[in-house]
Amino acid sequence: MQSKTDKKQISHPERPVRADRNVAYREVRYDETIPAPDTLLSLLKYEYLRQELWVPLEKREGRICVLIDDPRNILKRDAIESLLKTKAVEYCAASKEDILLFIDQFFKAESSVRPRGNGEDSSISETDYNIVKLVDEVINEAYKRRASDIHFEPDIRDLIMNVRFRIDGECILYKTYPYEYRSAIVSRIKIMSNLDITERRLPQDGKIKHRVPDSGDIELRVATIPTQGYVEDVVLRILTRGKILLLDELQMAPETLEKFRAILGKPYGLILLVGPTGSGKTTTAHAALHLLNRPNVKIWTVEDPVEITQKGIRQVQVHHKIGLDFSNAMRAFLRADPDIIMVGEMRDYETAKMGVDASTTGHLVLTTLHTNNAPETIVRLLDMGIDPFSFADSLLCVLAQRLVRSLCTACKEPYHPAGDEIQDLARHYGERAFSLLNIPCGDMLTLYRPGGCPTCNGTGYRGMMGVFELLTATDNIKQMIISRRSIAAIRKTAAGEGMTTLLQEGILKVLQGETDLLEVLSICMR
Secondary structure: OOOHHHHHOOOOOEOOOEEEOOEEEOEEOOOOOOOOOHHHHOOOOHHHHHHHOEEEEEEEOOEEEEEEOOOOOHHHHHHHHHHHOOOOEEEEEOOHHHHHHHHHHHHHHHHHHOOOOOOOOOOOOOOOHHHHHHHHHHHHHHHHOOOOEEEEEEEOOOOEEEEEEEEOOEEEEEEEEEHHHHHHHHHHHHHHOOOOOOOOOOOEEEEEEEEEOOOEEEEEEEEEEEEOOOEEEEEEEEOOOOOOOOHHHOOOOHHHHHHHHHHHOOOOEEEEEEOOOOOOHHHHHHHHHHHHOOOOOOEEEEEOOOOOOOOOOEEEEOEHHHOEOHHHHHHHHOOOOOOEEEEOOOOOHHHHHHHHHHHHOOOEEEEEEOOOOHHHHHHHHHHHOOOHHHHHHHEEEEEEEEEEEEEOOOOOEEEOOOHHHHHHHHHHHOHHHHHOOOOOOHHHOOEEEOOOOHHHOOOOEEEEEEEEEEEEOOHHHHHHHHOOOOHHHHHHHHHHOOOOOHHHHHHHHHHOOOOOHHHHHOOOOO
16 A cells, blocks of 8 residues: 555656655656756756755645755755745755756756746856946946946836936936846846855845946946846946045035135034935045145044045945944044044944044044934934033034036026016025025026936936035034024024025025026925
């Protein structure tokens, strides 16, 4: 009489049963007549199975038969059951050579029956010359077009591979490639950034060093993300963008630039540079450091990542995996005889407290923070638990900033605004403050709007410029910090002492013909 176990065993060429602590594992030899289990293979990758030495053979009566080199390996079995999303697995033993033969046979059979354009072409490899050339050309073209990011996006609905560039803050479609290229492109990028090409289920991060013809070496930060439909998106951030910008090149308002320069001349204190990700804080910080960088001054920076390098400045890259974070680097700096310290991000209480303490003990500290405006930054740090007396004593200024797109000089269109548009400008600026600007009306005032030409890819904008809000730590502001006053109260006092808000400076740039109101309102709020 045949047992249940015998009924479930596959009818393949067999060797004697291998016993292991009262458990019998059937051994299976390679047989080219065994069909590929297409459904089971759809979620698995050829390289991964060859590396891990296992392969599914078939699914029968609700159980999956898996061929494995060592059925006693509990860790490997747990990984297999996790991937297959079931505990109903029957393990069969085979030699390494037989498993590799089965894998080669199954994936060859699978590719031959898969509809072209609806899946992967196994003949396209990440090492193919065309794929290598394609990825290099995309990176070179992105750099040439001044892109900050490159997005590789497989589209499972239209079965194409989209590549988009972020230029001047906007994602613009660059090209589409055949859907069959998706895995080879992603694998090529993973190889360039030393990532695991067999891991497709988890996000991965890495870096690429790439040489652009006639422009030298650049560095790219890589992020891979698994997305719906068992595909992966990849985003490349171009980190190296050439020379350091000077303060004079940041397009600050003359009054703001003059005040900020004076503050940078202070021997010690805390300078906060704030704004969302991608608002240009690191560029401003290095422009300030370039002004302060002298042979007789010791400057330490800790950044994540180090995007801009300067001669004479000692720069440290954060490495979270080994415990080198901002606070640990700060602690080391204070024992390393600094004059000036720049902290890439003040994201927790410990780093913030050390920054405040360092600035009150004779050091000039520059740091960035992710907040929306200058008055909000003060309240945010107090909410972190920073002592208000020490904070008020150390603070020199808060410089908030945004990046706004500039109108393309080749195609921007002049026009005379109607009365309601001027009223709209006044309402956003503040009617009382706007009246003091003595702006002419009617045909006496000329503004500009976006056009569209090949130079700007038809967008009407080319390049970006900074919009700044400088809050200086006057005696009144220091007293408000100690009293823990509200954001609105701090903003009102700062405005009364001459602070121009982000929105106001943006509108001034509209009046100067450098951008338009819709663009300013897209990045600034009152």
